[in-house]
Amino acid sequence: MLEIKDLHVYYGGIHALKGVSISVEKGEIVTIIGANGAGKSTLLNAISGIVKYREGSISFKGEPLPKLPHLVVKRGIVQVPEGRLIFANLTVKDNLMLGAYLRSDVNGIKRDLEMVYELFPRLKEREKQMAGTLSGGEQQMLAIGRGLMGNPELVLMDEPSLGLAPLMVQTIFKVIKDIKSMGKTILLVEQNAYKALATADRAYVLEQGRIVKSGRAQDLLDDPGIKESYLGVKVNNRG
Amino acid sequence: MIQILQQLINGLSIGSVYALMAVGYSLVYSIMNFSNFAHGGVIMLGAYFGFFFVTLYKMPFWVAFFGAGICSMLVAVLVERVAYKPLRARNAPFLYFMISAMGASMFMENFVIATIGPTFRTYPQVFPPQPFNLRGIYVGRLDMVMFVISCISLVALVYFIEFTKMGKAIQATAFNPKASALMGINTDFVTIVVFALGGFLAGIAGVLFGMKYTVYPQIGSITIKSFIAAVFGGLGSLPGAVIGSFILGILETLVSGYMMSQYRDLISFSLLILILVFKPMGLMGKSSEEKA
Numbered sequence: 001m002l003e004i005k006d007l008h009v010y011y012g013g014i015h016a017l018k019g020v021s022i023s024v025e026k027g028e029i030v031t032i033i034g035a036n037g038a039g040k041s042t043l044l045n046a047i048s049g050i051v052k053y054r055e056g057s058i059s060f061k062g063e064p065l066p067k068l069p070h071l072v073v074k075r076g077i078v079q080v081p082e083g084r085l086i087f088a089n090l091t092v093k094d095n096l097m098l099g100a101y102l103r104s105d106v107n108g109i110k111r112d113l114e115m116v117y118e119l120f121p122r123l124k125e126r127e128k129q130m131a132g133t134l135s136g137g138e139q140q141m142l143a144i145g146r147g148l149m150g151n152p153e154l155v156l157m158d159e160p161s162l163g164l165a166p167l168m169v170q171t172i173f174k175v176i177k178d179i180k181s182m183g184k185t186i187l188l189v190e191q192n193a194y195k196a197l198a199t200a201d202r203a204y205v206l207e208q209g210r211i212v213k214s215g216r217a218q219d220l221l222d223d224p225g226i227k228e229s230y231l232g233v234k235v236n237n238r239g
Numbered sequence: 240m241i242q243i244l245q246q247l248i249n250g251l252s253i254g255s256v257y258a259l260m261a262v263g264y265s266l267v268y269s270i271m272n273f274s275n276f277a278h279g280g281v282i283m284l285g286a287y288f289g290f291f292f293v294t295l296y297k298m299p300f301w302v303a304f305f306g307a308g309i310c311s312m313l314v315a316v317l318v319e320r321v322a323y324k325p326l327r328a329r330n331a332p333f334l335y336f337m338i339s340a341m342g343a344s345m346f347m348e349n350f351v352i353a354t355i356g357p358t359f360r361t362y363p364q365v366f367p368p369q370p371f372n373l374r375g376i377y378v379g380r381l382d383m384v385m386f387v388i389s390c391i392s393l394v395a396l397v398y399f400i401e402f403t404k405m406g407k408a409i410q411a412t413a414f415n416p417k418a419s420a421l422m423g424i425n426t427d428f429v430t431i432v433v434f435a436l437g438g439f440l441a442g443i444a445g446v447l448f449g450m451k452y453t454v455y456p457q458i459g460s461i462t463i464k465s466f467i468a469a470v471f472g473g474l475g476s477l478p479g480a481v482i483g484s485f486i487l488g489i490l491e492t493l494v495s496g497y498m499m500s501q502y503r504d505l506i507s508f509s510l511l512i513l514i515l516v517f518k519p520m521g522l523m524g525k526s527s528e529e530k531a
């Protein structure tokens with residue numbers, strides 16, 4: 001469904017992505033794990049059209065993906081950004097409706113709003129509240145809900161568990177599975193590698209702008225190298 | 240007592256025109272975080288458009304009035320495309336925008352001097368000169384028209400910003416352009432809409448201002464007072480711009496009514512300096528840096 005080939009991104013002199021190739025199939029949860037500064041957000045922003053790439057190609061459903069953010073959204077790819085980036089000066093409801101900015105199917109929007117409220121009853125209770133007054137966890141719910149309001153086929157999620165208490169992290173990962181069961185495809189970027197691998201179908205490991213490993217998420221969970229660098233598990237002498 | 244009320248009404252009238260101009264500064268500031276000093280040039284052109292539509296083309300006043308608004312709107316959008324868009328496209332530093340704005344402003348002023356000439360021009364009498372008598376308080380018809388038109392325009396603007404989808408998109412883009420783009424909002428188009436709104440209001444404000452005083456190429460530098468009002472209210476805030484404008488308008492008429500009218504501008508600019516020193520956020524502003 002999403003096919004990225006040999007992607008290179010530069011920030012001035014910094015070579016942030018050095019030939020990244022990944023693919024995401026319909027209905028999958030694919031995760032990208034990697035340390036701070038590995039280039040995870042850069043990759044999602046390149047897909048979303050927020051940062052420009054110098055070389056490589058991105059295609060979606062067999063066609064080249066446009067390079068302007070609003071056109072990417074129009075094609076059915078929505079990003080739930082790192083740090084949530086909710087509109088603090090607007091109400092919860094306004095935030096959700098902005099997620100549906102490009103849509104005009106009134107009934108579909110209404111249905112999706114109900115779906116989001118069902119997923120996050122807390123948002124319904126706070127519908128008229130200014131989004132800036134929500135707690136961190138609620139803001140993450142809002143960011144995800146707002147993304148879903150665009151009725152995306154592919155959801156890009158950038159560190160949805162960042163800075164949340166353990167219980168809220170559980171909730172968010174459960175929601176990610178719920179979103180998958182709605183038939184949506186998910187590309188998930190995480191530093192919480194254990195949770196991400198336990199939730200995803202497939203995974204890529206990004207290190208300093210390069211994919212260094214990939215495979216079934218379950219296999220990577222058992223991979224000694226991954227255990228040591230990303231899961232914080234000490235691996236004893238093998239063999 | 241009567242005299243104070245009289246001054247107050249004059250102040251409200253001129254304050255409402257300042258408000259029309261000030262919201263243009265504030266709208267652009269809220270989206271782009273810089274003060275669009277080419278705005279004064281657009282106001283000046285608006286005054287000229289209206290003047291020539293009425294005198295040369297003999298258009299009915301209201302046609303000339305809206306025509307001037309629409310032409311100014313196009314000029315404002317053109318300025319954005321030519322002077323700012325290329326800078327935005329490559330994330331140019333703030334200072335470049337300021338220089339570009341100064342350039343656009345000087346271009347407009349000198350373009351008018353070169354083509355039309357530096358002379359002062361006076362609008363023909365559109366509204367009868369004899370004032371209304373409201374229980375002993377005299378209100379000029381033009382002042383009345385200025386106040387009513389300005390208020391209607393401001394209410395329409397607030398309605399647009401608060402209750403329409405495009406208005407929400409403007410608010411969202413002002414708050415966070417990246418997040419807005421991720422929602423599918425075409426932030427480039429939002430910027431055009433913001434310049435169009437500011438330009439239209441600048442144009443009609445220019446006509447009103449030109450009718451009240453005279454039309455000349457440097458009229459744009461006088462409209463800097465609406466910028467003071469916007470800073471006073473808090474740049475980037477629409478209610479702030481409106482409230483600041485009314486306060487400034489009333490303050491000015493009181494000063495010229497009770498002291499000497501020469502003190503008027505002195506007071507306005509002192510106010511600007513006092514705000515920048517003691518309350519840089521203004522009455523309801525969103526941030527304090529890089530205003531002037």
Ligand SMILES: Nc1ncnc2c1ncn2[C@@H]1O[C@H](COP(=O)(O)OP(=O)(O)OP(=O)(O)O)[C@@H](O)[C@H]1O
Binds near residue numbers: 011
């Ligand atoms: N706007 C920018 N300008 C310059 N360099 C940048 C910019 N954004 C990111 N970088 C650099 O590019 C590299 C990759 O950054 P990126 O944000 O993609 O990492 P990340 O994997 O998302 O990290 P984190 O887990 O901390 O979010 C880093 O070295 C970062 O410093």
Ligand SMILES: [Mg+2]
Binds near residue numbers: 158
């Ligand atoms: Mg990141």
